[in-house]
Amino acid sequence: MLHSSYIEISKSALQNNIDFIRQEIGTSVKLSSVVKGNAYGHGIEQFGKLAQECGIDHFSVFSADEADRLLQTLEKPATIMIMGYVDNPELEWAIQHEIEFFIFELDRLLEASAIAKKLGKRAKVHLELETGMNRTGFDKTALEHAEAVLEGCREYVELQGVCTHYAGAESLQNHERVLRQLHAYEQQLQQLKEAGHTPIQRHTACSAAMVSYPQTRMDMVRVGIMQYGFWPSPETYTHYISQHNEKKDPLRRLINWKSHIMSLKSVPRGEYIGYGTTFQAPRDMVLAVVPVGYAWGYSRSLSNQGQVLIKGTRAGVVGTVNMNVMMVDVTNILDVQKNDEVVLLGMQGDESITVASFGELSTQLNYELLTRLPLNIPRYIID
Template sequence: MIRPTYCEINLAHLKINCRGLSRKTPVIAVVKADAYGHGAVQIARTLEKEGVNFFSVALIEEGIELRKAGIKSSILIGGSVYPFTNFREVIKYRLTPTIASLESGKSLSEISRAPVPVHIKVDTGMNRIGFAVTGAYDNIIKLSKIKNLLIEGIYTHFPSADTDRKLTLNQAGKFRNLIKQLNKAGVSPKILHASNTAAERFVINTCTHIRPGLGLYGLKPYPSYSGLKPVMSFLSRIVYIRKIKRGESVSYGGTWKAKRNSVIATLPAGYADGVRRELSNKGSMLIHGSRAPIAGRVCMDMTMIDVTDIPGAHVGDEAVFMGNQGGESISASEIADTCGTINYEICCGISCRVPRVYVSKK
């Protein structure tokens, strides 16, 4: 590592979160989008050693990356496989595809020479992909009769488990009723899953597994959620300090002007790294456990902060964009609130320019 900007990934916290989430129900660990920016290969290796034997990704490429890295556990492709010729890669790398249409099921059957485990996606209200729950029974019965399709699992997804209890329970009821109907018809998949981290609080007796993503990484699905330990910290160091006079401006456009003689520190990370430009003149960083406000617009490669009230600040001091320092903390959720987005996007948006450094600190 040359530039002193990096993400520290605490694998001890990952293990603690996983153990808490899997306390009652086995998990299908979601490691899509490079494990929400945490590094899918290292996260999957760690969780596999913890006993996790099923992972979920969004893309075939993500599944192939894990296989090439030596992951032996089952890997669900949560997105649609298209074009259908990509089923050849699914079969080659022993991935578990999502079947969300009769066409995709038939295409897989035509390509495969042996039974392939599949998970069928049922849409209970997300209106994204999957068989509409109203017609899912007939379609799944048809799929169950297609050669070389082994229906290992059926699943759905709750779009508002963090905010709408009534809707979520209604969706769960629809899913439960569908599974009962299928069981009566002799279709009884061994794996059923619906709950993401936010829905983990709902007891959905139909399901055999939960499918957490956010919670594994210590990110809260809603403010009152407790018991999680953040896995990622986003860190850098001061590389330059300048004293400026009252009335002088900082960064592009001169949007920040000093109201007093001030001390400005420069950090070697900007919006190309994942320091959101929306934080310009609004966010803050931690220096010596105190908040230093961002001064001016966040640049592509650098961010300036006002350290006037932190007299001990020097070149080389650690700066925390996200994480804990000296009893103070800045969470992904706080940053997301300031930027008008969600904590998922904050972590996923930290770019590949920023190295991930893996540690184990309890």
């Protein structure tokens, strides 16, 4: 094994999740697969190709570099939409390759129009509205200026979409704020229409909004975390379950993160283990050294708290997680051998280590832990 750990991505799990999402949104709503953050840690190159095989033909990325990685990967034509970072000099590349992109500043709209005119190609843009997130987007005043610019560049700029993003649809405490945002979006959309600018697509829903606020689905939903088999929050899952008779999680996790035992170590009672004095052996112990540490995405905050699976049994992390290795207690696991499989995340036998369990121990969100998995951990597709 050249690498100290590897990730398995399940095709059948992805197909299950995509089928479920499409069942929820219906046939008239477009599904855009969000693959920002290296496809939430699953790998843009591996996941993009796999998603196409599962019927996806629309992708959302954060930046131009992600769009380029995806473009180089996909084997069939697909729509790629940049939701965030694209420098004005990169707009020419995007327009030339028919990449769609969000517009949330006047200078980007003006630049896109000028470049499209020079290239003799229309720029497909998505106008982002500021509705209460207070991050990016045109507020009501700036929108009036955008309308005037759009009017002057109809020949070169196509209003593909009008969009916004909700500030916390995954939490009930944001309920009123989300509803205010939806109302603001509808008002500004009407303002645009009255000025003669009707988009081809209206889209506002992320995974959480798609589940908890069906009225936000509109023409397209931008689904990230749920396609990978995770709910945006326990509240979102509870809301879904409360609406259905079947009390079973319809999603399946795609990801299994595995390593192996690098070495076995006997430690006498009373000895400290690893750096510092955070763990003192309460008895004679047998430790397995696993070649994964915080440099590989296994948080240092999981020291003396994390768990892995070996021979279908949970083994606790003891001592401080190092940069490249950690130690786990295998004293009570029979017949442990060097090179035995270690599951850091996923299933082994009847046991599982979930991302949620990582989050509870390390205070990381599902999103944070997944996207911190390094690029150079190899990803393999399995059935």
